[in-house]
Amino acid sequence: MPTIIACFKWVVDEAYIRRGSSGELDFSSVDYKISDYDRNAIEEAVRLKETLGGSAIAVTVGVPASSRGVKDALSRGTDQAWFAADDTFGHLDSSQTAAILAEIIRARIGQYDLIVCGEGSGDLYAQQVGPRLAENLGIPCISFVQKLTIDENRLIAERKIEEGIEVIVAPLPALVTVLPDINIPRIPGVKDTLMAGKKPAVTIKNDELPAAGKVLLQTIGLVASRLERECEKFGTDDAEIGRFVGLLRKKGVIG
Amino acid sequence: MAGVWIFAENHERILELLNIGRQLAMKMETRVCALICHKPERAEEYIRRGADEVLVLPPLAGNQPLDAYIPVIVEESKKADPDIILISATSRGKDLAARIAARLNAGLCSGCMDLKFDEESKTLIMERLAYGGAAIQQVTCTTRPVMATIPPKAFEPALPEEGRQGQIRELPAPSPSAVQVLEIRLKERGTKDITEAKVVVSVGRGIDKKEDLALSRQLAEALDGEIACTRPISEELHWLPEELCIGLSGVQVKPDLYLGVGVSGQVQHVTGIRNAKVIAAVNKDENAPIFKVADFGIVGDLYDVVPKLIAELKK
Numbered sequence: 001m002p003t004i005i006a007c008f009k010w011v012v013d014e015a016y017i018r019r020g021s022s023g024e025l026d027f028s029s030v031d032y033k034i035s036d037y038d039r040n041a042i043e044e045a046v047r048l049k050e051t052l053g054g055s056a057i058a059v060t061v062g063v064p065a066s067s068r069g070v071k072d073a074l075s076r077g078t079d080q081a082w083f084a085a086d087d088t089f090g091h092l093d094s095s096q097t098a099a100i101l102a103e104i105i106r107a108r109i110g111q112y113d114l115i116v117c118g119e120g121s122g123d124l125y126a127q128q129v130g131p132r133l134a135e136n137l138g139i140p141c142i143s144f145v146q147k148l149t150i151d152e153n154r155l156i157a158e159r160k161i162e163e164g165i166e167v168i169v170a171p172l173p174a175l176v177t178v179l180p181d182i183n184i185p186r187i188p189g190v191k192d193t194l195m196a197g198k199k200p201a202v203t204i205k206n207d208e209l210p211a212a213g214k215v216l217l218q219t220i221g222l223v224a225s226r227l228e229r230e231c232e233k234f235g236t237d238d239a240e241i242g243r244f245v246g247l248l249r250k251k252g253v254i255g
Numbered sequence: 256m257a258g259v260w261i262f263a264e265n266h267e268r269i270l271e272l273l274n275i276g277r278q279l280a281m282k283m284e285t286r287v288c289a290l291i292c293h294k295p296e297r298a299e300e301y302i303r304r305g306a307d308e309v310l311v312l313p314p315l316a317g318n319q320p321l322d323a324y325i326p327v328i329v330e331e332s333k334k335a336d337p338d339i340i341l342i343s344a345t346s347r348g349k350d351l352a353a354r355i356a357a358r359l360n361a362g363l364c365s366g367c368m369d370l371k372f373d374e375e376s377k378t379l380i381m382e383r384l385a386y387g388g389a390a391i392q393q394v395t396c397t398t399r400p401v402m403a404t405i406p407p408k409a410f411e412p413a414l415p416e417e418g419r420q421g422q423i424r425e426l427p428a429p430s431p432s433a434v435q436v437l438e439i440r441l442k443e444r445g446t447k448d449i450t451e452a453k454v455v456v457s458v459g460r461g462i463d464k465k466e467d468l469a470l471s472r473q474l475a476e477a478l479d480g481e482i483a484c485t486r487p488i489s490e491e492l493h494w495l496p497e498e499l500c501i502g503l504s505g506v507q508v509k510p511d512l513y514l515g516v517g518v519s520g521q522v523q524h525v526t527g528i529r530n531a532k533v534i535a536a537v538n539k540d541e542n543a544p545i546f547k548v549a550d551f552g553i554v555g556d557l558y559d560v561v562p563k564l565i566a567e568l569k570k
């Protein structure tokens with residue numbers, strides 16, 4: 001029976017990010033969430049486990065406050081969680097995150113059949129951690145998967161490419177990154193949340209891990225992007241519709 | 256033998272990378288090397304269009320995936336030690352780039368929108384979006400090679416020049432792979448290119464059902480424009496093809512008019528319409544984020560407003 005690992009990231013909900021007066025990012029009123037597409041990754045791991053048996057394990061690397069995400073991931077049906085926590089883990093680059101995940105998976109989890117990652121994280125959207133992790137572990141990687149089946153000790157994946165769909169078969173263990181249309185993530189109920197508190201979750205501190213390696217991609221600037229517009233609102237009566245269309249004509253953007 | 260390497264899966268993408276690759280190579284006083292796996296007979300053309308060297312990857316066996324080239328590219332890169340590797344950000348390109356970067360222990364700027372060579376520090380400064388498009392992130396790589404994936408159409412295709420010369424060399428064939436392609440299901444071609452459209456009507460989840468797309472199509476026709484959509488419409492509901500999805504994971508548009516119909520205006524979508532001259536929207540929720548980034552917004556039910564707009568436009 002397979003062991004399936006889902007990697008998720010606890011991220012800032014970007015909808016609450018504001019632009020400060022001098023163009024800086026204002027995080028003062030943000031909330032956090034499991035990165036959108038990582039909910040699909042967790043859901044896929046849990047569904048596979050529910051049909052095939054075995055276990056679904058959630059793994060994350062983040063700042064200590066990401067423990068809320070660990071609880072969330074457990075309430076979404078994973079059986080246990082591994083959490084590498086440190087104050088400095090909020091600013092890792094993709095190669096460092098992949099190195100820590102590889103270390104946890106190799107040294108702590110040991111035996112596994114499949115790793116499921118999201119297509120990309122909500123904050124960085126680098127689309128790198130999955131493929132890098134697969135390389136670190138020396139296993140096959142299939143990115144952008146829309147449909148996944150496990151058959152004995154191989155997987156069959158339908159992945160999206162520009163020309164259409166590429167159907168891939170790969171031996172296990174392997175890693176896949178999944179697109180949002182692979183499933184509809186469940187919404188945990190009160191009971192799931194209560195159960196989550198009883199499931200095993202291991203927190204690993206930075207000093208229990210080998211050094212993560214140096215930053216390969218250095219951020220030298222981060223500014224809020226600008227989108228300033230006129231923001232004029234219109235009603236729906238005929239006069240307003242007429243005024244709206246009139247303005248578009250006046251602006252010369254329609255014939 | 257340093258230089259700027261480019262790799263893309265198909266002709267159009269190769270030409271775009273040759274353009275930016277050539278620009279960088281001139282500033283850095285180095286050469287451009289194109290790795291190609293597609294139509295080796297075009298090698299001469301790539302030389303005319305900016306390559307100093309073309310490295311030809313031998314064809315894959317029938318059922319081998321593109322990633323079989325990874326070890327070949329990594330080996331060659333270790334020998335030649337390029338300064339920069341640019342890879343086109345197609346699905347397979349992005350996957351390949353991240354895995355090559357892992358093997359070379361290199362930094363990789365994904366979805367790189369702009370690259371500038373800073374003469375003083377001799378570093379390549381790259382720009383990309385972060386936080387769904389709410390932020391612009393500037394990055395540099397701390398090791399060699401500097402790697403980036405370049406979104407399709409971010410640069411114009413390279414033009415041919417008279418009298419250019421270069422070498423053509425074949426790389427070793429890839430070893431057999433454990434991963435195999437069972438089948439490729441080609442999708443229908445022929446979707447419109449919305450990146451060039453003057454007017455774009457973009458539909459979002461405010462549309463109740465697929466049949467109601469007809470209403471938005473009529474609006475697009477009345478405006479002499481093209482239809483586009485948000486990611487849930489193309490990717491989750493599959494009501495429209497992915498080429499029509501605007502935003503972070505879709506395309507960037509630059510029309511005179513963008514009109515969102517039942518689009519909430521989340522940052523990942525809106526980041527794709529930044530370069531529209533005028534942004535307009537119809538949404539029944541007056542607090543929808545789209546109104547904060549629109550020039551003109553109608554607060555109302557699209558099923559009421561769109562027919563009225565069509566009638567007004569036909570006047």
Ligand SMILES: Cc1cc2nc3c(=O)[nH]c(=O)nc-3n(C[C@H](O)[C@H](O)[C@H](O)COP(=O)(O)OP(=O)(O)OC[C@H]3O[C@@H](n4cnc5c(N)ncnc54)[C@H](O)[C@@H]3O)c2cc1C
Pocket residue numbers: 036037120121122125387458459460461462484485486487488500501502503504505506516517518519520521522523524537538539540543555556557558
């Ligand atoms: C990493 C990442 C990348 C992403 N990339 C993209 C991308 O490239 N492109 C993209 O579009 N999205 C992208 N998304 C998704 C994005 O965050 C939003 O979920 C998406 O844009 C919302 O689509 P929507 O506006 O169609 O749907 P919703 O957010 O559900 O909005 C529907 C809107 O319709 C309005 N409405 C409902 N009924 C009516 C009616 N009868 N009349 C008028 N208005 C009505 C509602 O008020 C609401 O505002 C990405 C997300 C992530 C996490």
Ligand SMILES: Nc1ncnc2c1ncn2[C@@H]1O[C@H](COP(=O)(O)O)[C@@H](O)[C@H]1O
Pocket residue numbers: 007008009010035037038041059060061062094097101116117118119120121124125126127128129130
């Ligand atoms: N800090 C992290 N902890 C666990 N998984 C992560 C982390 N960062 C990224 N991932 C996984 O890698 C995927 C791609 O992330 P990214 O490369 O940042 O776009 C995400 O969808 C997650 O599945």
